[in-house]
Amino acid sequence: MYNEMFRQSDLRKEYSVIDAWLRKHGPEALLERQAEAEALFRKIGITFAVYSEGDDTDRLIPFDMVPRVFNNAEWSIVETGSVQRAKALNCFIADIYGDRKIINEGIVPAEILENNPAYLKEMNGYRPPNDIWSHIIGVDIVRTDEDTFFVLEDNCRTPSGISYVLQNREVMTRIFPELFEGGLVRPVDGYGEHLATAMQESAPVNCKGEPTLALLTPGQFNSAYYEHYFLADLMGIELVEGSDLFVADDKVFMRTTKGPKQIDVLYRRIDDEFLDPEVFQKDSVLGVAGLMRAMKAGNVTVINAPGTGIADDKSIYTYVPDMIRFYLDEEPIIPNVPTYCCEREEDYAYVRANLADLVVKEVHGSGGYGMLVGPTSTQQEIDDFALKLAANPRNYIAQPTLALSTSPILTTDGMSPRHVDLRPYVISGKTTSLIPSGLSRVALREGSLIVNSSQGGGVKDTWVLTEGNSNA
Amino acid sequence: MLSRTAEGLFWMSRYVERMDFMARLLDAGRRLDSLPRRDGIPLNEWTSIVVASGSSDTFPSDPKSADALSVCEHLIRDTSNPSSIVSCIDAARFNAKAVRTSLTAEVWEAINQTQAELKQDLANGLDRKHLTQFLDKVRSRTILIGGAITETMLRNDRHGFVQLGKWFERADSTARLLDVKYHILLPRVSDVGGGLDYLQWLQILRAANSAGAFRQIYGRNLDAEGVVDLLVLNSDSPRSLRTALSHVYGEILTLASDHDHRHRDLVHRLRANYTQLMDLSVPDIFAEGLHEWLTKFIVELNGTAIETANVFGFGAKEVSESL
Numbered sequence: 001m002y003n004e005m006f007r008q009s010d011l012r013k014e015y016s017v018i019d020a021w022l023r024k025h026g027p028e029a030l031l032e033r034q035a036e037a038e039a040l041f042r043k044i045g046i047t048f049a050v051y052s053e054g055d056d057t058d059r060l061i062p063f064d065m066v067p068r069v070f071n072n073a074e075w076s077i078v079e080t081g082s083v084q085r086a087k088a089l090n091c092f093i094a095d096i097y098g099d100r101k102i103i104n105e106g107i108v109p110a111e112i113l114e115n116n117p118a119y120l121k122e123m124n125g126y127r128p129p130n131d132i133w134s135h136i137i138g139v140d141i142v143r144t145d146e147d148t149f150f151v152l153e154d155n156c157r158t159p160s161g162i163s164y165v166l167q168n169r170e171v172m173t174r175i176f177p178e179l180f181e182g183g184l185v186r187p188v189d190g191y192g193e194h195l196a197t198a199m200q201e202s203a204p205v206n207c208k209g210e211p212t213l214a215l216l217t218p219g220q221f222n223s224a225y226y227e228h229y230f231l232a233d234l235m236g237i238e239l240v241e242g243s244d245l246f247v248a249d250d251k252v253f254m255r256t257t258k259g260p261k262q263i264d265v266l267y268r269r270i271d272d273e274f275l276d277p278e279v280f281q282k283d284s285v286l287g288v289a290g291l292m293r294a295m296k297a298g299n300v301t302v303i304n305a306p307g308t309g310i311a312d313d314k315s316i317y318t319y320v321p322d323m324i325r326f327y328l329d330e331e332p333i334i335p336n337v338p339t340y341c342c343e344r345e346e347d348y349a350y351v352r353a354n355l356a357d358l359v360v361k362e363v364h365g366s367g368g369y370g371m372l373v374g375p376t377s378t379q380q381e382i383d384d385f386a387l388k389l390a391a392n393p394r395n396y397i398a399q400p401t402l403a404l405s406t407s408p409i410l411t412t413d414g415m416s417p418r419h420v421d422l423r424p425y426v427i428s429g430k431t432t433s434l435i436p437s438g439l440s441r442v443a444l445r446e447g448s449l450i451v452n453s454s455q456g457g458g459v460k461d462t463w464v465l466t467e468g469n470s471n472a
Numbered sequence: 473m474l475s476r477t478a479e480g481l482f483w484m485s486r487y488v489e490r491m492d493f494m495a496r497l498l499d500a501g502r503r504l505d506s507l508p509r510r511d512g513i514p515l516n517e518w519t520s521i522v523v524a525s526g527s528s529d530t531f532p533s534d535p536k537s538a539d540a541l542s543v544c545e546h547l548i549r550d551t552s553n554p555s556s557i558v559s560c561i562d563a564a565r566f567n568a569k570a571v572r573t574s575l576t577a578e579v580w581e582a583i584n585q586t587q588a589e590l591k592q593d594l595a596n597g598l599d600r601k602h603l604t605q606f607l608d609k610v611r612s613r614t615i616l617i618g619g620a621i622t623e624t625m626l627r628n629d630r631h632g633f634v635q636l637g638k639w640f641e642r643a644d645s646t647a648r649l650l651d652v653k654y655h656i657l658l659p660r661v662s663d664v665g666g667g668l669d670y671l672q673w674l675q676i677l678r679a680a681n682s683a684g685a686f687r688q689i690y691g692r693n694l695d696a697e698g699v700v701d702l703l704v705l706n707s708d709s710p711r712s713l714r715t716a717l718s719h720v721y722g723e724i725l726t727l728a729s730d731h732d733h734r735h736r737d738l739v740h741r742l743r744a745n746y747t748q749l750m751d752l753s754v755p756d757i758f759a760e761g762l763h764e765w766l767t768k769f770i771v772e773l774n775g776t777a778i779e780t781a782n783v784f785g786f787g788a789k790e791v792s793e794s795l
Contacts, residue, residue, distance in 0.1 A: 043581060043585075220566075220569050220570050229572045233572075233573045238474055238573075240474060243476065244474050244475070244476050254474055255474065255476070255785050256473055256785070257473050257475055257633075257727065257784040258729055259729075
């Protein structure tokens with residue numbers, strides 16, 4: 001198993017600053033500072049809600065203080081690989097709601113659109129500015145050794161978590177300024193401007209002059225409300241709710257104390273089905289009636305566009321490498337994890353026979369719910385899952401259990417390795433790029449492979465070293 | 473600014489001010505309760521506190537039977553009372569959270585922390601011994617929040633709506649506080665103007681933090697006319713109706729747009745109210761009857777608050793018009 005802090009048994013030089021810092025303070029003193037960090041998070045209000053607990057308690061996402069480090073060369077793989085993927089995914093969405101070349105040429109089967117709730121026929125023929133559908137894409141990446149990365153899944157709808165990336169850094173630089181002396185780490189400060197610029201570049205055709213931007217939230221009871229607030233504040237744009245908006249003359253307006261004001265670019269953080277009761281769920285009060293009309297009339301750009309879920313479905317995932325070859329004429333920089341689609345008979349047979357070694361997921365599931373991790377499950381759990389699988393094989397995919405890399409975390413018994421993944425956030429306006437960091441999620445239970453915050457995972461500050469420091 | 477944001481700022485501020493008023497009222501109740509009384513003649517200061525707080529409808533039993541414990545419980549901890557201290561700080565935080573992008577971190581933290589601490593203090597029930605301590609804390613926390621607003625917020629529309637909420641609520645509170653005295657029955661008509669009457673007015677003034685100011689301003693012993701002059705007509709007092717209304721008028725003048733006729737109508741209404749208060753004298757008020765005059769004032773004030781909400785695009789919420 002690959003521990004990112006070491007090369008064989010030697011400490012990697014990228015971690016020398018962190019190692020010296022760990023030795024200087026010792027785990028006990030650092031754990032005390034961890035409480036300080038948590039108090040800071042709570043004071044700032046960085047909390048999230050866990051739906052299944054049925055109350056509105058604000059909880060903290062556990063924060064581990066030991067940073068995760070990428071050198072320049074490693075980051076370059078992550079960066080080019082994610083950008084490549086985001087470009088191909090945007091081409092794919094545009095193609096599906098346009099000419100469908102990839103289907104007509106037999107690379108992706110037409111069946112993927114059948115009974116697929118993520119495919120919105122209402123979007124056929126729509127062309128967003130710059131042909132960008134998914135302006136913010138989260139690419140979940142894992143690592144199995146020094147040079148080997150895999151993409152675990154794509155998030156093309158409304159990926160969340162960027163606020164933790166920025167706040168983790170903020171808290172670390174506040175508590176341990178000495179770690180950042182001398183410009184060791186590439187800063188993440190540009191995210192707000194980066195996103196706002198992409199939004200401005202995505203202004204609709206009928207917008208003349210400076211576009212008015214806004215962020216649409218379901219409201220303060222949503223688990224990610226903190227992030228919505230944080231991003232709106234970062235960009236200095238209005239945080240609006242459905243009840244603040246109305247559509248007149250195919251234009252979207254917000255109600256202000258000085259009368260209606262038109263919105264040109266709307267970054268929505270609510271799901272497709274709630275966006276517009278005229279088109280989707282009739283009883284939704286989270287969105288605004290007429291939004292789709294306004295969008296199609298070229299009076300507002302919705303970010304991310306509706307219907308982008310067609311590209312991040314787990315059944316589509318297996319075709320992404322083909323998309324990269326088809327649209328970009330490039331070889332994938334970061335490969336997929338080998339995936340068995342249980343709708344294929346031979347794959348299903350293999351999965352049935354090897355449940356104990358595989359990770360099995362629901363095709364449309366997310367957040368680590370309803371999945372089986374074979375190697376850490378009991379025989380009873382495996383047998384129970386086999387019944388669910390047999391009832392509806394099409395609903396599942398399976399992947400081999402990867403030997404995910406580990407990163408050390410601070411525990412009461414000192415440093416201890418835990419599995420990590422990485423989600424960089426790729427932003428597309430007129431160009432496609434990302435900030436030098438991402439969300440490192442870490443499993444807090446020893447041996448666990450599940451890093452989702454809804455399942456008790458934590459987060460870490462994620463460093464990309466500046467060029468000079470990468471080669472020192 | 474979003475109308476919903478204006479609404480959130482306005483109500484956040486009103487609820488903070490209302491919380492402070494509840495603490496002042498209870499403090500007045502405690503002080504009145506400790507005054508010497510004639511044997512066998514029950515006074516009803518706690519009833520008057522319930523009435524003045526506007527909580528007669530939610531009070532769980534007949535307000536006439538109110539005592540220290542039941543009133544404190546209802547005005548501090550009872551969540552079925554929308555004006556209890558707990559309800560107020562919850563509502564203030566709820567509104568603050570909804571408009572967090574429009575607040576400075578300092579204002580949010582002051583409100584967030586206040587809610588957490590007050591709830592913690594009350595977690596194990598209401599401790600009679602620590603009642604004054606708790607009420608003092610509520611008042612000092614209100615000052616902290618007010619300080620955070622003054623010291624950290626830009627002087628723009630956001631600040632304007634926060635101020636507007638505070639001064640509307642302040643005017644309402646002071647009017648209600650003055651009316652407490654009306655509801656306390658004196659044992660005999662001849663007691664009016666007597667020792668007990670004097671002591672009661674003193675407690676009202678203390679609850680308004682204005683006992684020391686009285687002699688400074690008037691250079692004489694306290695009397696009913698003086699108290700009414702100080703809390704209604706004095707332009708230097710931060711708690712007087714005249715001060716509160718002049719701020720409401722000033723904020724509206726800044727927030728309203730010249731181009732909207734509804735905005736202009738609101739400005740005219742407030743100017744008329746303010747001018748009327750400027751022309752008024754204490755004998756005028758007593759001629760009409762203090763209680764009657766206060767009732768009329770509160771009704772008109774609530775009418776203006778509702779019109780304000782409508783004009784700026786957020787509908788009116790519960791506004792009690794009963795005294």
